[in-house]
Structure formats: C-alpha cells, structure tokens
Amino acid sequence: MDDRATGAAALKRLRQCRGLSLADTARALIAIAGRLGQPRISLPTVAGLQRSVARWESSRPTLPDARHQLLLAHLYGRTPAGDIALGAGSDFARLIDALAHLGEGARQLGELRSMLVRTATDQGGGLLALLSPSVQKGLATAMADPSLADEQLMAGLSTVVSDVNAQVGSVPFVRLQLLLAPALEACRWLTSGPVPQPLLPRLRSVSATAHTLAGRLAFETRDDVASRNLYTVATREAGLLPDPWRRATVHMSHALTTLYSTQGLDAARVLVDSAVRDARTGGSVVVRARAHALQAELAARAGEQRQAQAALELAWYDMERDGGGDPSETSFTAGHLRGFEGVCELYVGDPSLAHDRFAAAAGALVAPREQVQRAITTTDHALARIRMDEPQSAAGLLHECVLAAATTGGRVPAIRLRRARQALRPWRREDWVADLDDHLMDVLGS
Structure with missing residues (x-):
C-alpha cells in the first residue's frame, strides 16, 4: 500500500x-x-x-x-x-x-x-490535552502507587514534554506552562517514590528536560524565583544521568535566563563555564558547539575579543564534525552559530560584518520553533544597522520584531527590543521613531 x-x-x-x-x-x-x-x-x-x-x-x-x-x-x-x-x-x-x-x-x-x-x-480545557487516554490512566495508577509505573508512562511523559517544547514560538508561554504542568507534577511525584529501578534513568531524563523547560517558561513569564528553583532541580536530575552533556544543556538554558534577569555577566559566565566543562567530557558534539558559542558571546559582551574569537573557532570546529547519531535533541544549527558570530562582531568587531551574519542567521531561522530566536537575531541586526549609521532602516527591522515578541509573550525579545529602541534616542524627534514608539505601545504596551 x-x-x-x-x-x-x-x-x-x-x-x-x-x-x-x-x-x-x-x-x-x-x-x-x-x-x-x-x-x-x-x-x-x-x-x-x-x-x-x-x-x-x-x-x-x-x-x-x-x-x-x-x-x-x-x-x-x-x-x-x-x-x-x-x-x-x-x-x-x-x-x-x-x-x-x-x-x-x-x-x-x-x-x-x-x-x-x-x-x-x-477554552480552559488544555491541562490534559497532550496526555493520551492510556497515559492518563497509567499516570493515575502510578500517582497512587509509583511502583506500578511502566515504560509506556515514561514514553508518554517524554512525548508531552517534547510536544510542549515544540510549541515554543507558536503558542504563548503562559499557555505552555499550563500544558506542561501535568507532566512536571508527575515527574516530581514519581522521582520521590519507589519507581521500578530499570525505569529510573528514563524518568530522570524526562524530569531533567521537563524542569529545564519549566525554568525557561517561568523566566519568560517573569517569575525569576520559580525559574531558579526549577533549574536547581533540573541540574540535580541531569547530574544523576551518566553522560554530562545533559547537565551542560541545563547550565546553558539557566545561563541565558540569568543573563537577562541579573545585573552583570559574572553569574551567567559561571554557568556557561560549567556547561563547557560538562560538554567537553560529554558525548554530544552539538552541545559542545553550543556551549562554546555561548562562551564566545559572553566574552564578547565583556569586551574580550581574543577570548571570544577562540571560543567561536572551537564552536565551528565542533559544528563541522560529523554529527551523525548525536544524542542531543537540541536544534542548534549553523544558522544559530552565525547569529553568535554576529553578536561577537557587534560587541568587539565590525558592525558591517555583524550585519551580514545576522542577515544570514535570520534567513535560516524559519521554523515555527525558531521564531523567538529569529526575533532576537533581528533586533541585533537592527543594532548593527544603528552602529552603521542607518537608524531609519534599523527602525524598519524593529517593526518586524514587535509582533513576534507579542505573539509568544517572550521576555528576551521584548528586552532586546527596548535596548534597541534606546539606541535610537539620538533620533527620537524623527517621525519614523515616533511610528515605532506607537507600534511598541499598541502591541506591547511599552
């Protein structure tokens, strides 16, 4: 057939x-x-x-x-x-x-x-929408007696977490929290109970992924205390798994939220350095490339050109290795890495090169799951144009980002938008800046 x-x-x-x-x-x-x-x-x-x-x-x-x-x-x-x-x-x-x-x-x-x-x-009925009827039944049984948990339940919980993660960029973050809640609570309950020993590695893997995603969602909805607590649990769960690349992914996600929720770079750099150490001894070259790329960005933000360039070279070395069979489920690609190159050029290099890197990166970020990253990249693209003394065309790019930031409720795109708008202050009396301000106020209320 x-x-x-x-x-x-x-x-x-x-x-x-x-x-x-x-x-x-x-x-x-x-x-x-x-x-x-x-x-x-x-x-x-x-x-x-x-x-x-x-x-x-x-x-x-x-x-x-x-x-x-x-x-x-x-x-x-x-x-x-x-x-x-x-x-x-x-x-x-x-x-x-x-x-x-x-x-x-x-x-x-x-x-x-x-x-x-x-x-x-x-309609308010989404709490169990991603749990199939059989998984709902198995979950009810396991919540009453964790020793009755089985592989089907583990697979079902893993699918729910993957499904929620796949909706990032398409569904507002506050709704994703609602959809993730049943799987997150199940992980919390089951990891504290007498789950059959053969299931523990799979359960801890699902739990680490769920808590990492929940930490990111809490950050995006501006609950920084809950976010830190969730990352603490994710780090502990990932640390109990045999391959350290899992803990590296938690550190990287935590570092990015820390970068935008605290003053200064120090706390984020501690997390990124930990991610690099774990990634270097782990089995995923993709995660290693991402860790080096993030290390390069933070070095560039600190004005350390030589260190940023060295980390970027390591990232490209890892990215260009044969990734067949890589155990990581990350979506980090060469397109993402070009965006990191652009950030480094923006802070410690040539704005015109940064402009070209951002344009290439934005063009590669087309999947629904990549719309948040595309919005971030486009705001940086606009900053590069401002530094190239092209403020009006930069404002045009920022108009494109406003809707994306509003659609997802993303915190980082909104922060990047405000910072880019601040860079336009020398032209604040221009009509095209007033148009951008009106658009920001109408859509984001800021």
Missing part, C-alpha cells in the same frame, strides 16, 4: 471507529464550522461535503484543503465524550499521521497542531 492509500485508509478507520457514516461526518463538520463562526454559505451542502469525505477515503484519494483539515482537526481533537485529546495515541494524532501520508507538509501540520493547542487553552 502506498502512502496516499495508507492515509486514506487511516481516515476511513477514524470515521468508522467513531461510528460515523459519510453523511454523519459531513453534518459534524458543518456544525463545527458554525461553532467556529465560518459562514454557512461558504460550505457545500451535506451531500456535497459527503462526497468530499468519500474522495478523501477513496482508492485515488485527494488531500483535504486547509479549511477542511481544520474542521477535521476539531472533530478528532476531542474524544467522543467531548474531552480534548491531542497527545500520542489520540484520534487527533492519527489524523495528523493520515494527513502526512496523504501528502501534507510538516509545516502546515505543525501550524494545525498549534492552532488546536491554542484553542484548547483558550
């Missing part, structure tokens, strides 16, 4: 498992369109939509268009009992898999998933 036939068969199974006829499905989709406020006149009749459903499931299937995919997502994003279920093993996950087999691209499917996640949290 080819991919399209597999997708068509999967759609048909989904419908039949719900006990829906073709006509029932058409009526359900029309009802959903009404609830979403889509104009009734733009939908075909029940008979016409029924024919479309049949074509999606036929021996020569067609791919539902974006509008019908959204309606199907709302249909299968809830259980027959009406509960939201978007996690692994859910009907929604099966729908996404079917659409992928029918030829839909990963970007569209990611946007579809993000839309459903936002809808779930809009």
